[in-house]
Amino acid sequence: MRIRxxxxxxxxxxxxASAHAASPVASSSxxxxxxxxxxxxxxxxxxxxxxxxxIGGGTLFVPLIGSFFPFHLxxxxxxxxxxxxxxxxxxxxxxxxxxxxxxRLTLPLAVLASASSIVGAMLGLAMPASMVQMLxxxxxxxxxxxxxxxxxxxxxxxxxxxxxxxxLALHGVFLDGASGRSVxxxxxxxxxxLFTFMGIGVMAGMFGIGAGWANVPVLxxxxxxxLKLAAGTSGVVLSLVDSAAxxxxxxxxxxxxMIAVPSVVGMMLGARIGAKLLHxxxxxxxxxxxxxxxxFAGLRALLKGTGLWP
Amino acid sequence: MAVNAAAAAELRxxxxxxSAPQVRYALLLEWGTRIGLFVLVLSFAAYLSGWLPAHxxxxxxxxxxxxxxxxxxxxxxxxxxxxxxxxLHQGDMLGxxxxxxLAGCSALALLALVPMYAAASDRPFVVLTVLQIxxxxxxxxxxxxx
Numbered sequence: 001m002r003i004r005x006x007x008x009x010x011x012x013x014x015x016x017a018s019a020h021a022a023s024p025v026a027s028s029s030x031x032x033x034x035x036x037x038x039x040x041x042x043x044x045x046x047x048x049x050x051x052x053x054x055i056g057g058g059t060l061f062v063p064l065i066g067s068f069f070p071f072h073l074x075x076x077x078x079x080x081x082x083x084x085x086x087x088x089x090x091x092x093x094x095x096x097x098x099x100x101x102x103x104r105l106t107l108p109l110a111v112l113a114s115a116s117s118i119v120g121a122m123l124g125l126a127m128p129a130s131m132v133q134m135l136x137x138x139x140x141x142x143x144x145x146x147x148x149x150x151x152x153x154x155x156x157x158x159x160x161x162x163x164x165x166x167x168l169a170l171h172g173v174f175l176d177g178a179s180g181r182s183v184x185x186x187x188x189x190x191x192x193x194l195f196t197f198m199g200i201g202v203m204a205g206m207f208g209i210g211a212g213w214a215n216v217p218v219l220x221x222x223x224x225x226x227l228k229l230a231a232g233t234s235g236v237v238l239s240l241v242d243s244a245a246x247x248x249x250x251x252x253x254x255x256x257x258m259i260a261v262p263s264v265v266g267m268m269l270g271a272r273i274g275a276k277l278l279h280x281x282x283x284x285x286x287x288x289x290x291x292x293x294x295x296f297a298g299l300r301a302l303l304k305g306t307g308l309w310p
Numbered sequence: 311m312a313v314n315a316a317a318a319a320e321l322r323x324x325x326x327x328x329s330a331p332q333v334r335y336a337l338l339l340e341w342g343t344r345i346g347l348f349v350l351v352l353s354f355a356a357y358l359s360g361w362l363p364a365h366x367x368x369x370x371x372x373x374x375x376x377x378x379x380x381x382x383x384x385x386x387x388x389x390x391x392x393x394x395x396x397x398l399h400q401g402d403m404l405g406x407x408x409x410x411x412l413a414g415c416s417a418l419a420l421l422a423l424v425p426m427y428a429a430a431s432d433r434p435f436v437v438l439t440v441l442q443i444x445x446x447x448x449x450x451x452x453x454x455x456x
Contacts (some may be wrong), residue, residue, distance in 0.1 A: 008403055029370075032371060032372050070372070071375050071376060072382070076384075088416070089346075089416075092339050104330070104435070111442045115445045118455075159336060168434055168435075191425075243416045243449075246412075246413040247449035250406065251383065252379060253379055254403075256375060257353070257402050257405030258357075258368060258371050258402070264347075264350065
């Protein structure tokens with residue numbers, strides 16, 4: 001019941017924001033503080049649901065804020081990168097200390113992904129906003145499909161690590177809190193993994209949506225990392241990838257503190273509440289809610305990009 | 311109770327098995343993030359309250375935040391590249407310093423790892439760490455985007 005009320009409140013806020021943003025006199029009809037305040041509330045809500053839904057807040061941020069707020073997509077993507085960066089930096093140290101994130105596994109992947117994220121950011125800022133909107137809509141709908149069909153394997157079997165993985169000593173150990181036992185891990189298919197991360201880097205830079213949704217399946221299903229290690233290492237990789245892309249947006253003037261700060265603070269506070277509510281909220285209901293929101297936001301971005309729903 | 315003690319002992323063992331560079335990196339990253347967020351929030355408060363002057367005042371932003379970035383820069387004369395450094399006395403520009411700390415702290419933390427990997431004769435990771443630093447420095451310099 002509370003979740004429904006919360007969902008209705010968020011939906012109401014988005015519709016109200018959308019109506020305001022669509023109005024040609026939006027700038028004069030709403031006081032300037034309405035937007036950062038609405039942004040803070042929406043980001044707080046996104047932070048709460050992102051943790052139980054198992055996706056990064058950045059994945060929700062760009063399609064929703066880009067579709068329903070009056071800010072130009074250039075600034076939304078800049079802020080989206082900062083939201084993903086701040087979240088990754090905040091969780092990174094804890095993940096690294098517990099062994100759920102591996103710096104050894106991170107570095108080879110992040111070198112290529114961060115270099116390609118610079119290219120992605122430059123491409124994104126050079127393309128017309130309508131084209132970026134359309135591509136973003138397509139990517140968001142692909143994320144929905146990925147969330148629906150991708151299988152996850154908690155402890156994939158890696159019988160023999162490949163030569164590259166062996167030469168870089170890509171293995172380690174972490175404590176699995178659920179079973180209370182230590183898990184030794186190693187990876188394989190390192191080269192295909194490296195190339196896939198290059199593509200992920202381009203998307204992360206171009207759309208500013210973070211890339212945990214893509215990192216985790218690649219680490220888990222392709223490279224054979226245990227699921228928890230894949231999720232933890234994905235966060236550490238993101239901190240480097242988004243750092244590189246964030247510089248591009250900063251240098252091009254596409255970062256407005258008025259948009260970035262309420263987003264970062266709201267999302268981080270919401271994520272803390274979301275983590276605390278993790279065991280109380282019914283994860284499957286939240287996941288369905290988030291999938292519904294993503295489908296709506298993806299379609300909205302697609303239609304906005306094509307000019308059918310400006 | 312015995313299970314908890316065993317789990318705690320195992321956790322201690324695992325903590326000690328995380329490599330020294332990983333633990334050092336975590337510590338430096340944690341402090342970099344704290345400093346960056348502190349500067350970001352404090353500067354934003356100064357910007358909103360009017361305690362610091364602004365390059366673009368909060369009540370003027372709604373007229374320009376819906377423009378593409380190139381038009382926004384034209385209209386406001388907002389700085390690009392590192393030019394904001396000269397305007398740190400302005401609240402909105404000080405906010406960019408917080409963002410620069412967040413985006414830059416990984417490179418500084420990685421820099422501390424190079425001598426550690428070198429001392430362990432871990433050549434592949436000396437090379438990878440240096441390459442990662444170079445990518446971040448290239449992005450931060452603005453050279454690749456100019």
